[in-house]
Amino acid sequence: MSGLINSSLRELSAALAAKKVSAVELATLFLDRIEKFNPALNAFITLDRDKTLAQARAADERLKAGTGTTPLTGIPLGHKDIFCTRGWRTSCGSQMLANFVSPYDANVVEKLAAAGMVTLGKLNMDEFAMGSSNETSYFGPVRNPWDVSRVPGGSSGGSAAAVAARLAPAATGTDTGGSIRQPAALCGLTGLKPTYGVVSRYGMIAFASSLDQGGPMAKSADDCALLLNAMAGFDARDSTSLERPTEDYGRDLDMPLAGLRIGLPKEFFGAGMDADVRAAVEAALAEYRRLGATTVEVQLPNSGLSVPAYYVIAPAEASSNLSRFDGVRYGYRAPEYGDLTEMYSRSRAQGFGAEVKRRILIGTYVLSHGYYDAYYLKAQRIRRLIAADFAEAFKQCDVIMGPTSPSVAFAFGAKSADPVQMYLSDIYTISTNLAGLPGMSLPCGFGNNNMPVGLQIIGNWFGEAKMLSVAHQYQKATDWHTRMPEGVK
Amino acid sequence: MSLNLEDVARIARLARIELSAAEREATRDQLNDILGFIEQLQAVDTAGIEPMAHAVDVVQRLRPDVVTETDRRADFQAVAPETEGGLYLVPRVVE
Numbered sequence: 001m002s003g004l005i006n007s008s009l010r011e012l013s014a015a016l017a018a019k020k021v022s023a024v025e026l027a028t029l030f031l032d033r034i035e036k037f038n039p040a041l042n043a044f045i046t047l048d049r050d051k052t053l054a055q056a057r058a059a060d061e062r063l064k065a066g067t068g069t070t071p072l073t074g075i076p077l078g079h080k081d082i083f084c085t086r087g088w089r090t091s092c093g094s095q096m097l098a099n100f101v102s103p104y105d106a107n108v109v110e111k112l113a114a115a116g117m118v119t120l121g122k123l124n125m126d127e128f129a130m131g132s133s134n135e136t137s138y139f140g141p142v143r144n145p146w147d148v149s150r151v152p153g154g155s156s157g158g159s160a161a162a163v164a165a166r167l168a169p170a171a172t173g174t175d176t177g178g179s180i181r182q183p184a185a186l187c188g189l190t191g192l193k194p195t196y197g198v199v200s201r202y203g204m205i206a207f208a209s210s211l212d213q214g215g216p217m218a219k220s221a222d223d224c225a226l227l228l229n230a231m232a233g234f235d236a237r238d239s240t241s242l243e244r245p246t247e248d249y250g251r252d253l254d255m256p257l258a259g260l261r262i263g264l265p266k267e268f269f270g271a272g273m274d275a276d277v278r279a280a281v282e283a284a285l286a287e288y289r290r291l292g293a294t295t296v297e298v299q300l301p302n303s304g305l306s307v308p309a310y311y312v313i314a315p316a317e318a319s320s321n322l323s324r325f326d327g328v329r330y331g332y333r334a335p336e337y338g339d340l341t342e343m344y345s346r347s348r349a350q351g352f353g354a355e356v357k358r359r360i361l362i363g364t365y366v367l368s369h370g371y372y373d374a375y376y377l378k379a380q381r382i383r384r385l386i387a388a389d390f391a392e393a394f395k396q397c398d399v400i401m402g403p404t405s406p407s408v409a410f411a412f413g414a415k416s417a418d419p420v421q422m423y424l425s426d427i428y429t430i431s432t433n434l435a436g437l438p439g440m441s442l443p444c445g446f447g448n449n450n451m452p453v454g455l456q457i458i459g460n461w462f463g464e465a466k467m468l469s470v471a472h473q474y475q476k477a478t479d480w481h482t483r484m485p486e487g488v489k
Numbered sequence: 490m491s492l493n494l495e496d497v498a499r500i501a502r503l504a505r506i507e508l509s510a511a512e513r514e515a516t517r518d519q520l521n522d523i524l525g526f527i528e529q530l531q532a533v534d535t536a537g538i539e540p541m542a543h544a545v546d547v548v549q550r551l552r553p554d555v556v557t558e559t560d561r562r563a564d565f566q567a568v569a570p571e572t573e574g575g576l577y578l579v580p581r582v583v584e
Contacts, residue, residue, distance in 0.1 A: 006529075078543060103568065196545055197547070210543045210544055239549065240545065242547070303532075311527055314529070328570070328579055330568040333571070340580045345507040349507035357506055357516075358516070360506060361516065364503050374531070377540050378530050381538040383537060385535070406561050420526045433544075436545055
């Protein structure tokens with residue numbers, strides 16, 4: 001049965017349907033692994049064995065009755081702690097919400113539960129999803145299962161570490177500037193950020209509302225397609241959820257690569273990328289050419305402006321979104337205060353960590369009287385230039401490829417003292433969020449110190465099925481995505 | 490331009506985040522580093538470019554004006570720091 005920890009979701013589904021394993025047995029297998037390996041990794045921050053097993057028993061009932069089942073019924077997963085989960089503590093990695101037991105489910109949680117998936121627990125993350133290394137979590141950093149002296153990436157670092165260590169077959173993540181793709185790259189996983197508006201943001205604690213998207217993190221493109229099918233769809237409770245016909249995101253998985261045009265932005269292959277990352281990405285591109293794809297150089301001339309534009313827009317939206325944490329209706333309240341203003345400002349000073357406060361302050365400044373035009377509107381104009389570059393590039397290619405992250409996983413403390421250096425970890429991922437495009441990361445080899453390297457695929461707007469097929473064809477020809485860290489065997 | 494200690498105090502007040510005098514100096518330096526980094530945006534010519542506020546162009550949907558939620562006040566107030574008789578308690582604001 002322990003072989004099941006490396007199984008694909010389709011294999012787990014088949015084993016459950018054939019009664020070779022029950023949902024309770026499967027949940028127990030992963031809960032036992034969590035008990036054994038999580039103390040060293042700190043990926044899960046909330047567990048509730050009784051709740052998990054109750055959900056698993058319900059899934060077994062459905063499987064036994066044979067009605068209302070889906071391909072995901074009985075398969076366990078972990079939720080990033082940004083997704084409100086009814087009856088579970090939902091902390092968003094912050095002291096502000098350290099005691100918040102959510103009274104409702106996020107749409108994504110609701111949908112995956114309706115599909116019959118079993119919640120293993122809640123996953124650690126950078127505080128309010130602000131970070132690229134998981135070092136900003138109130139609950140302490142997550143450790144990379146490939147080397148526990150290194151970061152797992154962020155902000156969905158707990159999700160990435162849990163799946164990489166086979167503590168869960170899959171996990172949910174969110175991506176505002178790279179928070180699914182960068183940790184997927186640093187932990188050797190496949191992760192997908194959908195086109196903005198495809199997955200509902202209802203119940204997903206807001207960071208930067210015009211950029212935030214939820215998505216799946218798993219071992220393969222095939223797994224991600226199954227998960228996205230269950231996560232995507234219109235939700236009236238999210239004002240920017242898109243009303244589109246239902247899609248099977250796995251419909252093109254078996255489409256061969258012959259004739260595929262891959263755009264390579266020359267800006268993504270410049271001096272910023274480490275040599276080991278470059279070697280692995282170049283080797284992946286050579287494999288794609290061998291499989292029948294052609295590559296063409298494209299230009300994204302404004303992509304160098306994406307990180308500075310993002311660090312105006314995202315903090316601006318965050319300062320507005322996080323104003324709701326006032327110590328009145330939910331969340332942390334300072335123990336001592338005089339008047340109402342002091343209650344607000346002390347609760348926020350004590351409840352938020354340093355990086356969150358920094359971003360709120362930057363956002364407050366760029367939106368303040370006299371600076372709004374110079375910073376906020378300027379950044380929004382540049383955002384349009386960045387999106388227009390992509391539209392132009394996609395006239396010449398079907399997908400865009402490049403590195404996900406400029407380096408492999410770095411050591412704890414390497415960048416945490418210098419916010420700007422940390423922000424540059426997301427230099428290849430941020431532009432897709434600004435444009436609203438879908439993006440993926442998939443493992444394409446190993447770099448220095450035997451750490452995983454991620455290949456990024458950027459799709460055209462609503463090009464998820466194409467992107468997944470392009471990733472799946474590579475994964476049929478290679479086995480990088482099947483590798484597992486030694487320390488958790 | 491760079492922020493001085495007074496600017497930092499003003500921004501912190503607007504954001505309702507208490508900063509001690511010691512924190513103000515470190516915060517000033519960090520914010521100035523970040524603002525220095527985003528300063529490069531100013532060099533770009535964006536004349537005639539419409540600001541892009543959102544990733545997709547959609548208009549706000551309207552829904553029929555009917556009740557869609559059930560009353561779960563007790564559930565939602567169970568997570569509040571302090572309530573009484575269905576009301577949220579805060580320090581006195583009107584004498």
